[in-house]
Amino acid sequence: MIQTLLQYPFDAQTVMKKRKSIKEFLLASDTQFLKKNIAILGGSTTHDIKEMLELFLLDNGIKPAFYESEYGRYWEDAMFDNEALKNMKPDIVIVHTSNRNIINYPSSSNGDAEIDNMLHSQYEHFEEMWDNIREKYACPIIQNNFEMPFYRLLGNKDSSDIHGKTNYMMRLNMMFSKYAQKHSDFFINDINYLSASYGLERWSDPQYWYMYKYCLCTPAIPILGHSISNIIKSIYGKNKKALVLDLDNTLWDGVVGDDGVKGIEIGYDTSMGQAYSEFQNYIKLQKQIGVLLAVNSKNDHENAIAGLNHPEGTLKPEDFLVIKANWNDKDSNIREIAVELNLLPDSFVFVDDNPAERDIVLSNNPGIAAPDIGEIEKYISVIDKAGYFEVTNLSEDDIKRNEMYKENIERIQLKQKYSNYNDYLLSLDMTAQIRDFDSIYIPRIAQLTNKVNQFNLTTKRFSQSDIEDITCDNEYVRLYGKLEDKFGDNGVSTIVIGKKDGRILHIDLWLMSCRIMKRNMEHAMLDSLVQEASKYGIDTIRGCYHKTAKNGIVKDFYKTMGFSLTEQNVNDTVWEMKISDYRNLNHVIKVEIAQ
Amino acid sequence: MERTEILKRVNEIFCEIFDDDTIVIRDETTATDIPDWDSLMQIELVAEHESHFGLRFGMKEVLNMKNVGEMIDIIEDRATK
Numbered sequence: 001m002i003q004t005l006l007q008y009p010f011d012a013q014t015v016m017k018k019r020k021s022i023k024e025f026l027l028a029s030d031t032q033f034l035k036k037n038i039a040i041l042g043g044s045t046t047h048d049i050k051e052m053l054e055l056f057l058l059d060n061g062i063k064p065a066f067y068e069s070e071y072g073r074y075w076e077d078a079m080f081d082n083e084a085l086k087n088m089k090p091d092i093v094i095v096h097t098s099n100r101n102i103i104n105y106p107s108s109s110n111g112d113a114e115i116d117n118m119l120h121s122q123y124e125h126f127e128e129m130w131d132n133i134r135e136k137y138a139c140p141i142i143q144n145n146f147e148m149p150f151y152r153l154l155g156n157k158d159s160s161d162i163h164g165k166t167n168y169m170m171r172l173n174m175m176f177s178k179y180a181q182k183h184s185d186f187f188i189n190d191i192n193y194l195s196a197s198y199g200l201e202r203w204s205d206p207q208y209w210y211m212y213k214y215c216l217c218t219p220a221i222p223i224l225g226h227s228i229s230n231i232i233k234s235i236y237g238k239n240k241k242a243l244v245l246d247l248d249n250t251l252w253d254g255v256v257g258d259d260g261v262k263g264i265e266i267g268y269d270t271s272m273g274q275a276y277s278e279f280q281n282y283i284k285l286q287k288q289i290g291v292l293l294a295v296n297s298k299n300d301h302e303n304a305i306a307g308l309n310h311p312e313g314t315l316k317p318e319d320f321l322v323i324k325a326n327w328n329d330k331d332s333n334i335r336e337i338a339v340e341l342n343l344l345p346d347s348f349v350f351v352d353d354n355p356a357e358r359d360i361v362l363s364n365n366p367g368i369a370a371p372d373i374g375e376i377e378k379y380i381s382v383i384d385k386a387g388y389f390e391v392t393n394l395s396e397d398d399i400k401r402n403e404m405y406k407e408n409i410e411r412i413q414l415k416q417k418y419s420n421y422n423d424y425l426l427s428l429d430m431t432a433q434i435r436d437f438d439s440i441y442i443p444r445i446a447q448l449t450n451k452v453n454q455f456n457l458t459t460k461r462f463s464q465s466d467i468e469d470i471t472c473d474n475e476y477v478r479l480y481g482k483l484e485d486k487f488g489d490n491g492v493s494t495i496v497i498g499k500k501d502g503r504i505l506h507i508d509l510w511l512m513s514c515r516i517m518k519r520n521m522e523h524a525m526l527d528s529l530v531q532e533a534s535k536y537g538i539d540t541i542r543g544c545y546h547k548t549a550k551n552g553i554v555k556d557f558y559k560t561m562g563f564s565l566t567e568q569n570v571n572d573t574v575w576e577m578k579i580s581d582y583r584n585l586n587h588v589i590k591v592e593i594a595q
Numbered sequence: 596m597e598r599t600e601i602l603k604r605v606n607e608i609f610c611e612i613f614d615d616d617t618i619v620i621r622d623e624t625t626a627t628d629i630p631d632w633d634s635l636m637q638i639e640l641v642a643e644h645e646s647h648f649g650l651r652f653g654m655k656e657v658l659n660m661k662n663v664g665e666m667i668d669i670i671e672d673r674a675t676k
Contacts, residue, residue, distance in 0.1 A: 013642070013646060016639065016642075017611075017612075017639070017643065020614060047635055048635060048638075207654045210654065211654060211657070211658070212634060212635075212638060218638050218642065219642065
């Protein structure tokens with residue numbers, strides 16, 4: 001099916017060949033595309049790279065408008081005034097360079113100091129460009145590092161001797177990495193790894209340089225496009241959020257219902273056992289960086305739990321937030337898991353060795369990923385290279401995510417003990433921090449504006465530099481909310497941004513993470529917003545609801561908060577409230593006063 | 596494989612790549628005969644013929660091909676599919 005042609009693992013040649021019909025298909029879908037301006041500054045031919053990147057971005061719900069520099073003019077475009085680029089106001093700048101753009105390489109007669117100088121000068125050529133781009137456009141930069149040279153003059157010594165080109169490339173790459181470590185809006189597109197993984201011999205076939213000035217072989221272009229698109233979609237919050245896993249022949253070799261716990265292979269005693277152990281370890285590592293785990297298996301529940309409790313297994317029942325082990329069809333299990341995790345199925349990666357199960361799930365859940373993982377020896381490679389969980393911003397929240405979800409399940413269990421919902425809320429002993437933006441939370445705040453889709457009144461997306469600007473701007477009233485209760489801390493999970501307009505405050509942004517819904521946090525936020533607004537002589541608060549495919553739940557939110565409808569259009573409604581009429585709504589959360 | 600058979604298959608490939616059923620390929624056909632045939636299309640045409648006929652063209656061969664007929668000569672000689 002054409003809709004799966006871009007899903008990993010894709011056939012690069014087919015993607016190139018059918019690019020026109022794939023693009024038409026993607027554009028014809030009823031996705032509400034996120035429109036982004038993307039500048040590609042090339043140190044070599046970029047034409048097909050742009051076309052492939054466009055396909056993968058469309059597949060991720062992002063519609064790009066491109067600026068492409070004239071052949072090889074990446075540095076000039078970055079350093080000097082460029083009307084076209086300035087008028088475009090890029091959201092992302094991609095610098096497509098390669099080792100073909102290295103001006104000076106060490107020669108065998110150079111000494112230590114000379115080579116150090118050469119290296120720094122080469123590095124600074126790039127660093128001043130990045131600093132300039134940031135100053136002019138204040139947007140994320142995606143920069144290729146360097147692939148290894150396709151010949152080694154010094155043979156094996158080429159990598160350890162300072163005169164070797166390979167050694168020089170490696171040192172340059174380390175300097176690029178250091179810059180990336182210091183700037184959270186700067187991302188390395190690791191073509192050093194990509195080319196090695198693809199096969200450096202094929203990737204760097206010089207024929208494509210001599211004939212077409214491509215710094216890589218054309219068959220690898222879809223891989224490059226896919227890699228860049230992974231970084232971009234991660235920046236805009238479009239990573240998948242959960243792995244939903246089958247059990248038999250996916251997490252162990254064999255069928256636990258037939259073979260018994262002693263008959264399945266997992267652990268270091270056998271080859272198959274080792275293969276599955278490595279896979280279980282990989283999944284566990286994903287959990288540690290914030291990926292949620294669930295089980296979707298055709299098994300009696302007790303057999304599934306027994307299999308997961310195998311002494312040699314790394315993954316235990318507690319590692320999974322939801323375990324669906326039953327004889328229902330896997331598709332309805334997926335929908336139940338989605339409801340229980342308060343997520344949509346299109347944020348899942350369904351991992352199952354059975355193609356028939358994958359097909360059913362794919363057909364009924366548009367946007368879900370269900371890769372052909374092949375045989376056990378390939379599982380990790382397929383899932384890893386697809387880039388479902390590409391990291392651009394590892395926050396404390398990501399690392400603690402599974403813990404937070406678990407705590408939520410404990411809350412749900414507590415709720416079942418109370419018949420009066422208000423009493424339940426009081427029993428949670430909730431406290432909240434509701435304050436103006438603090439620089440320490442800016443990355444998380446930006447991340448939230450890109451990830452939250454359901455409780456989001458206007459779905460305005462902000463980059464980190466946008467949030468930094470708003471934080472310094474006196475025209476705005478800004479609040480973040482951090483909710484804690486006796487089970488744990490939910491972290492920063494709600495944001496309100498209001499813009500002052502005389503005596504009116506326009507709410508430009510109001511969003512809240514699913515995990516703190518139905519706790520009356522929105523009431524506490526509104527109490528604080530009113531309090532803040534009245535300090536500036538505001539007498540009216542105006543809010544707007546922009547309808548999207550995902551935010552139906554907040555259609556009447558302003559009404560429930562006591563606002564009156566003032567304007568009704570097809571996709572928007574506008575609401576208003578007079579501060580003089582307002583009475584505090586929150587009676588269950590203790591809000592800490594700022595120092 | 597008969598040369599006429601090769602020509603027929605090559606014609607099909609051109610029609611597919613250019614998304615145009617009306618293209619008719621002859622030995623004398625060159626890039627100037629088809630409007631969309633630029634250096635980037637060239638890359639695709641070469642790759643598709645290589646894949647379809649199971650052979651690789653050398654760089655010099657590609658640079659020296661004066662028309663489609665010369666490409667077919669090489670295919671006649673080295674095709675494995």
